[in-house]
Amino acid sequence: MATTPRSGGSGSGAAQRPNGxxxxxxxxxxxxxxxxxxxxxxxLVLRFVKGQFHEYQESTIGAAFLTQTxxxxxxxxxxxxxxxxGQERYHSLAPMYYRGAQAAIVVYDIQNQxxxxxxxxxxxxLHKQASPNIVIALAGNKADLSNIxxxxxxxxxxxxxxxxxxxxxxxxxxxxxVNDIFLAIAKKLPKNDxxxxxxxxxxxxxxxxxxxxxCK
Amino acid sequence: MSGTNPFDSDxxxxxxxxEILEGFLCPMCRADLKSIDYLTEHFARQHAEExxxxxxxxKDIFSKAKKKILNNFEDERERVxxxxxxxxxxxxxxxxxxxxxxxxxxxxHNIYSQLTKQSVGAERRHLEYFESVRNPRLERYASETNKLxxxxxxxxxxxPTDAVQRKQHEQQTVPWLxxxxxxxxxxxxxxxHFARRQHHCRLCGGIMCNDCSRFLQLENAMQLASLxxxxxDPLQQLQHHEDRAIRLCQHCLWLLDTRQDMHESRTCxxxxxxxxxxxxxxxxxxxxxxxxxxxxxNSLLDGESIFTLADAGALRGKIGQVAExxxxxxxxxxxxxxEPGSREEALKxxxxxxxxxxxxxxxxxxxxLPDEALIKQIQERKRMETEQRILTEQRMAMxxxxxxxxxxxxxxSMENRNFAQGSDLQSLNxxxxxxxxxxxxxxxxxxxxxxxxxKGYIKQARQxxxxxxxxxxxxNLRELxxxxxxxxxxxxxxxxxxxxxxxx
Numbered sequence: 005m006a007t008t009p010r011s012g013g014s015g016s017g018a019a020q021r022p023n024g025x026x027x028x029x030x031x032x033x034x035x036x037x038x039x040x041x042x043x044x045x046x047x048l049v050l051r052f053v054k055g056q057f058h059e060y061q062e063s064t065i066g067a068a069f070l071t072q073t074x075x076x077x078x079x080x081x082x083x084x085x086x087x088x089x090g091q092e093r094y095h096s097l098a099p100m101y102y103r104g105a106q107a108a109i110v111v112y113d114i115q116n117q118x119x120x121x122x123x124x125x126x127x128x129x130l131h132k133q134a135s136p137n138i139v140i141a142l143a144g145n146k147a148d149l150s151n152i153x154x155x156x157x158x159x160x161x162x163x164x165x166x167x168x169x170x171x172x173x174x175x176x177x178x179x180x181x182v183n184d185i186f187l188a189i190a191k192k193l194p195k196n197d198x199x200x201x202x203x204x205x206x207x208x209x210x211x212x213x214x215x216x217x218x219c220k
Numbered sequence: 221m222s223g224t225n226p227f228d229s230d231x232x233x234x235x236x237x238x239e240i241l242e243g244f245l246c247p248m249c250r251a252d253l254k255s256i257d258y259l260t261e262h263f264a265r266q267h268a269e270e271x272x273x274x275x276x277x278x279k280d281i282f283s284k285a286k287k288k289i290l291n292n293f294e295d296e297r298e299r300v301x302x303x304x305x306x307x308x309x310x311x312x313x314x315x316x317x318x319x320x321x322x323x324x325x326x327x328x329h330n331i332y333s334q335l336t337k338q339s340v341g342a343e344r345r346h347l348e349y350f351e352s353v354r355n356p357r358l359e360r361y362a363s364e365t366n367k368l369x370x371x372x373x374x375x376x377x378x379x380p381t382d383a384v385q386r387k388q389h390e391q392q393t394v395p396w397l398x399x400x401x402x403x404x405x406x407x408x409x410x411x412x413h414f415a416r417r418q419h420h421c422r423l424c425g426g427i428m429c430n431d432c433s434r435f436l437q438l439e440n441a442m443q444l445a446s447l448x449x450x451x452x453d454p455l456q457q458l459q460h461h462e463d464r465a466i467r468l469c470q471h472c473l474w475l476l477d478t479r480q481d482m483h484e485s486r487t488c489x490x491x492x493x494x495x496x497x498x499x500x501x502x503x504x505x506x507x508x509x510x511x512x513x514x515x516x517x518n519s520l521l522d523g524e525s526i527f528t529l530a531d532a533g534a535l536r537g538k539i540g541q542v543a544e545x546x547x548x549x550x551x552x553x554x555x556x557x558x559e560p561g562s563r564e565e566a567l568k569x570x571x572x573x574x575x576x577x578x579x580x581x582x583x584x585x586x587x588x589l590p591d592e593a594l595i596k597q598i599q600e601r602k603r604m605e606t607e608q609r610i611l612t613e614q615r616m617a618m619x620x621x622x623x624x625x626x627x628x629x630x631x632x633s634m635e636n637r638n639f640a641q642g643s644d645l646q647s648l649n650x651x652x653x654x655x656x657x658x659x660x661x662x663x664x665x666x667x668x669x670x671x672x673x674x675k676g677y678i679k680q681a682r683q684x685x686x687x688x689x690x691x692x693x694x695x696n697l698r699e700l701x702x703x704x705x706x707x708x709x710x711x712x713x714x715x716x717x718x719x720x721x722x723x724x
Contacts, residue, residue, distance in 0.1 A: 050240075053240075064242060065242060065243055065244070066242065066243045066244035066245060066252075066256075066259070067242070067243075067244070067245050067247075068240055068241060068242040068245075069240070069241040069242070069245050069250055070240050070241075086245075086247060093256075094256070096256065096260070097244075097256060097259065097260070100247050100259075100260070100263050101247050103247070104247075
């Protein structure tokens with residue numbers, strides 16, 4: 005697992021379509037993070053996108069939007085990440101964000117049983133309301149504090165298997181499994197499908213290109 | 221992962237923006253809408269049909285074009301904006317411009333943040349406009365409602381019990397609309413036919429179907445039309461449920477209901493309000509007592525003898541009683557039934573809390589009664605001091621007296637005294653007239669008499685706990701007593717002075 009997060013701000017900064025890399029397949033996925041407040045959704049994304057971790061991450065207002073592009077084998081996968089606010093008063097906004105999402109990460113805090121229960125209700129809601137082929141991953145965050153855990157690994161693992169979810173215990177603080185869970189999602193997502201969900205914007209280059217590995 | 225590192229590529233176009241957008245972002249166009257309501261409204265309005273793939277393609281093209289236009293437009297606006305905002309340096313405007321290029325939402329964000337820096341501009345009251353809009357509307361509703369009430373009154377005044385006659389009577393009072401050209405129910409738009417028949421509102425004559433009809437019970441109608449219910453006795457006997465009610469359209473019933481509600485809200489004083497009024501009354505009553513108590517205690521500790529320890533005790537007892545009553549009342553408010561979790565429940569709790577707080581802060585925090593011995597001690601010291609002072613004054617006076625010639629002084633003072641006594645007699649007689657009989661007339665000095673009267677008053681005022689009056693009276697009494705004392709001293713002095721004179 006030699007994955008190191010790419011440092012933010014290295015690129016051109018312009019929000020352009022990847023026209024320059026016509027040799028790759030390229031696709032774009034909408035990914036949404038859900039979970040109770042203060043379980044570490046924003047931290048997880050920040051670790052994934054920027055490689056940073058703030059001990060005192062401020063609570064998200066409304067939702068945050070970030071993007072990260074990764075390469076898997078021959079495909080450039082761009083994640084459009086919607087990091088929703090976990091506080092209850094923003095709950096009504098969540099459907100807006102998970103509608104049309106191809107992937108969702110439902111996060112809970114391994115030290116907090118309630119957040120695990122909340123995660124289960126999120127999964128239920130997603131099964132009911134989100135697009136039917138959505139890829140859902142369950143992330144037990146704050147794994148660096150596993151010595152004071154409340155939610156057992158096996159319990160969560162079993163629940164994830166029963167419901168067909170990807171499951172990992174992650175730690176935004178140490179970076180453990182953060183990139184892995186996004187990669188696992190990217191691998192599970194259908195990449196040669198033209199119709200990538202309902203609201204995907206047509207890309208400049210459809211994934212019917214030659215296969216050159218983008219990674220050195 | 222198999223050896224390849226998906227993150228470590230430089231060729232790959234970096235789409236990860238430096239900026240993290242956060243806020244009430246639209247999931248479609250990423251515009252920051254600033255509040256939940258705006259966002260949901262925007263989303264519902266702008267992106268309702270975007271699930272449609274084809275439409276989304278078109279919309280995408282349009283929104284891109286729009287973004288481009290907006291970007292240019294906002295670039296210009298931002299170029300203008302820094303000029304007005306004093307804080308923005310060239311660097312800031314440059315960063316703004318670049319941000320505007322990178323993402324639309326970001327640039328919008330900047331505009332908003334600049335807008336918030338604006339100072340408060342001109343203010344204007346819109347109350348007049350509001351009233352000018354509201355009053356005609358209220359009047360219209362009021363006149364409409366009145367019309368309905370009048371019709372209801374006529375309708376009910378001698379409503380026949382017989383169905384056919386009743387129908388005739390109803391049609392006479394309120395002409396029914398001609399339904400021949402009405403094919404659909406105006407409120408639910410269902411077609412009329414053999415099974416869904418036309419019905420008429422008895423108050424406006426309007427047409428509706430049975431499902432859209434509302435019924436006003438006759439008893440309620442009687443109340444609304446302010447008719448006595450004795451008339452309704454034969455109507456009460458009507459067997460059929462629908463016969464004992466009047467068919468109305470939704471609108472008429474709503475008008476009547478609103479009137480009823482208004483009326484009730486105006487006349488209804490729930491138990492809660494009553495008890496709360498009592499509490500307020502008590503609080504108002506006890507406020508001067510609290511001040512008075514503090515004053516009494518201070519005066520006692522200063523060694524003054526205007527008030528006694530018993531006064532303070534009595535007043536404290538009274539305050540305690542009031543506190544207890546307030547406590548009881550507020551507890552009573554808590555016992556009034558209300559829905560759990562309702563606003564009423566919260567109100568009750570708030571009242572109780574404020575009462576408890578008030579009692580705690582203002583009533584229970586009263587300084588305790590001072591120790592009697594302490595008061596005695598203070599008073600004793602004070603008395604010693606005054607005696608000391610009087611003695612020195614006397615000595616000074618004696619010295620002065622000895623320094624000047626004695627004989628002439630005495631003559632003058634004697635005359636003065638007689639004059640003063642005479643005038644006092646007259647003025648005081650008026651004052652003491654009602655009390656004169658109760659006071660033993662053994663004392664011929666009007667000053668002494670007056671002192672006795674005032675003592676009587678003070679006693680009365682004490683009983684009534686009217687400590688303000690006690691205070692003024694006590695002060696008055698002091699003055700009188702001093703006067704008497706002064707006079708006695710002078711007379712004794714003069715007698716002392718006269719004896720040597722007589723001797724010589």
